[in-house]
Amino acid sequence: MSAGVLLQAIINGIMIGGIYALVGMSLNMIFGVMKIVNFCQGELLMVSMYVTYMLYSYCGLDPFIAIPLVAVIMFIIGAVIQVSLITRSIKDDGDQNVLFLTCCLGIFLSNLALLLFKSDYRTVNSMFADQIVQVAGMNISVPKLVGFLILCVTTALIFLMLKKTKLGKQIRATSQNPVGAQVTGIKIKAVYACTYGIGAAIAGIAGACLMSYYYVFPAVGNTYGTRSFIVVTMGGLGSTIGACLGGIALGVMETVGSSVVGSAFKDTLVFLAFILVLVVKENLNIRKKRG
Amino acid sequence: MKRLSIRHILAALGVLLLSLVPLVIDTPYILGIFVTTFYIGCCTLAWSILGGLTGQISLGHAGFMGLGSYISAILLNNLGMSPWISMIISFVVVGLIAAILLSPCFVLSGAYFTLVTIAFTEAFRNLFINWEYAGGGQGILIPLKKSGIVTMRWVSKVPYYYISLIMVILFFAILVWIDRSKLGYALKTIREDEDTAHAVGINSFKYKFIATFISAGMIAVVGVFYANYIGYINPDLFKNSNSLNYLMPAIIGGIGSVAGPLLGAGILTPLSEWLNSALSAISGLNLVVYAAIVIAVILFRPNGIMGWFNRSNLKKAINKKLDAIDEKLFKRGKEA
Numbered sequence: 080m081s082a083g084v085l086l087q088a089i090i091n092g093i094m095i096g097g098i099y100a101l102v103g104m105s106l107n108m109i110f111g112v113m114k115i116v117n118f119c120q121g122e123l124l125m126v127s128m129y130v131t132y133m134l135y136s137y138c139g140l141d142p143f144i145a146i147p148l149v150a151v152i153m154f155i156i157g158a159v160i161q162v163s164l165i166t167r168s169i170k171d172d173g174d175q176n177v178l179f180l181t182c183c184l185g186i187f188l189s190n191l192a193l194l195l196f197k198s199d200y201r202t203v204n205s206m207f208a209d210q211i212v213q214v215a216g217m218n219i220s221v222p223k224l225v226g227f228l229i230l231c232v233t234t235a236l237i238f239l240m241l242k243k244t245k246l247g248k249q250i251r252a253t254s255q256n257p258v259g260a261q262v263t264g265i266k267i268k269a270v271y272a273c274t275y276g277i278g279a280a281i282a283g284i285a286g287a288c289l290m291s292y293y294y295v296f297p298a299v300g301n302t303y304g305t306r307s308f309i310v311v312t313m314g315g316l317g318s319t320i321g322a323c324l325g326g327i328a329l330g331v332m333e334t335v336g337s338s339v340v341g342s343a344f345k346d347t348l349v350f351l352a353f354i355l356v357l358v359v360k361e362n363l364n365i366r367k368k369r370g
Numbered sequence: 371m372k373r374l375s376i377r378h379i380l381a382a383l384g385v386l387l388l389s390l391v392p393l394v395i396d397t398p399y400i401l402g403i404f405v406t407t408f409y410i411g412c413c414t415l416a417w418s419i420l421g422g423l424t425g426q427i428s429l430g431h432a433g434f435m436g437l438g439s440y441i442s443a444i445l446l447n448n449l450g451m452s453p454w455i456s457m458i459i460s461f462v463v464v465g466l467i468a469a470i471l472l473s474p475c476f477v478l479s480g481a482y483f484t485l486v487t488i489a490f491t492e493a494f495r496n497l498f499i500n501w502e503y504a505g506g507g508q509g510i511l512i513p514l515k516k517s518g519i520v521t522m523r524w525v526s527k528v529p530y531y532y533i534s535l536i537m538v539i540l541f542f543a544i545l546v547w548i549d550r551s552k553l554g555y556a557l558k559t560i561r562e563d564e565d566t567a568h569a570v571g572i573n574s575f576k577y578k579f580i581a582t583f584i585s586a587g588m589i590a591v592v593g594v595f596y597a598n599y600i601g602y603i604n605p606d607l608f609k610n611s612n613s614l615n616y617l618m619p620a621i622i623g624g625i626g627s628v629a630g631p632l633l634g635a636g637i638l639t640p641l642s643e644w645l646n647s648a649l650s651a652i653s654g655l656n657l658v659v660y661a662a663i664v665i666a667v668i669l670f671r672p673n674g675i676m677g678w679f680n681r682s683n684l685k686k687a688i689n690k691k692l693d694a695i696d697e698k699l700f701k702r703g704k705e706a
Binding site: 110116164167168174175176178179180182183184186187190191192193194197198297301305308309312343344346347350351353354357358361362365 | 427429474475477478480481482484485486488489490492493496497499500610611614617618621625652653654655657658660661662664665668669672
């Protein structure tokens with residue numbers, strides 16, 4: 080493999096990784112901060128893609144312009160899901176029920192999409208679609224590049240939000256010790272609803288970016304749901320920057336890997352790498368604990 | 371030997387009644403629903419050993435079932451080997467594959483274990499889609515060359531009915547036996563608190579290995595049955611949604627109880643088949659309703675039907691009645 084091909088693969092990987100990073104960050108809010116095992120993250124992404132699609136086809140909004148609106152809509156959807164379903168199913172004994180609930184919610188959402196939109200593949204005509212810029216002989220697709228820039232902005236905003244704002248501090252406090260947070264007067268139910276909402280809103284941003292160059296169909300969430308867990312695990316639970324880097328690493332691994340083992344087996348490679356990372360990490364943790 | 375009680379008699383009556391069904395009903399569609407219910411019940415029971423008793427929630431059982439189906443289909447098509455032999459081969463091979471692959475992951479807790487099982491299944495699916503020898507993405511057709519007991523192929527559904535019925539009874543018996551054995555107590559201790567299990571000298575690695583072996587092996591046997599019953603398999607078998615199909619009955623029935631998974635399968639499979647046919651005009655609607663029902667059960671009966679029943683007064687009343695009948699029967703037996 081020549082250096083040029085490798086470099087192109089790495090650049091493509093970083094661009095694809097941008098979306099993985101965004102989805103990973105959205106899961107990170109829910110799984111990492113709130114410890115809610117959210118198995119319907121991919122479906123939230125799917126919903127946001129359909130929202131973007133509807134905004135485009137009924138209001139003529141370009142996906143990139145629609146991002147704030149999609150984020151707000153997804154925030155509301157997420158907060159409603161949290162308040163109506165997830166708070167009720169959280170029990171002290173383990174996370175089993177939440178896991179099952181979100182799994183079923185995933186089935187529910189993807190089949191609702193099938194019911195409303197049929198199984199057709201739908202696309203939108205974004206203003207940057209099919210445009211390519213050339214940097215030092217490397218081709219970069221403009222929608223992916225814009226998506227990547229949006230990722231950088233979102234990461235910075237979330238980081239600042241968690242560190243500086245009152246809500247961010249409340250979220251972190253609730254994440255570290257829910258009982259203690261409650262004692263100090265934080266309304267943890269509202270914080271939970273906000274956190275899930277923010278998670279869904281980030282998925283909305285990811286969905287709008289993805290929609291600008293990809294097509295949407297009811298099962299589109301499958302790929303991204305599992306990958307979001309990979310990203311969060313690789314980047315470290317609860318770390319925003321980690322999720323961002325993890326997503327980019329996953330994207331690069333995928334594109335470079337597929338030019339090494341062939342695109343057919345790239346999924347196998349990704350999953351095996353994930354298992355390896357997870358197992359090695361956990362074993363190191365255990366060793367550390369034992370001293 | 372244990373005394374014969376009214377509960378045993380009732381169970382035997384139930385089995386007898388079920389075994390008479392094909393004599394009364396000869397619609398293939400209805401029989402098909404029965405067979406599906408039985409084999410989904412088998413899958414759920416197999417899942418319960420790892421998920422229910424040991425508390426390791428696996429979403430990868432579709433993968434182990436798929437491996438079993440593929441082993442059977444390839445052995446039958448290429449070597450002409452009887453599915454009965456490949457049932458044994460699948461049990462051992464798939465059980466070992468699963469236990470060995472998952473053994474490094476036993477240290478993972480909760481959702482991470484679930485994620486690893488999903489990752490393995492997806493990796494398998496990707497492999498099988500691209501593996502030409504195993505039919506690639508198109509899958510394998512098992513042509514009906516010779517029907518009979520050796521090839522496990524019939525046109526009629528009645529033999530499949532009896533095989534699946536026997537299988538589900540056998541699986542249930544295995545689960546009951548494991549639940550009451552030393553193995554079962556060890557597994558349940560691990561489920562409740564792994565540190566305590568270590569403290570009382572239970573080697574959790576060894577028992578998780580055994581549980582994975584049995585659980586995956588059993589579902590692989592169901593896979594062999596499935597391949598020969600449907601006659602066509604493809605990599606879709608490895609899909610995540612299939613794993614959920616085997617897990618949902620356990621949720622509905624009550625994870626951790628022995629009868630729960632079977633009860634759940636008995637309720638959910640006919641329900642899903644009925645929804646499938648009743649709402650087939652609009653694609654997706656059946657699964658929307660199905661998922662909504664399961665979500666409602668998770669929200670309002672988080673311990674499942676058996677979990678709720680075990681705590682209810684109804685169970686006490688029924689037990690009291692049965693005990694009274696038992697005593698009567700027992701006394702009569704003494705006098706005679």
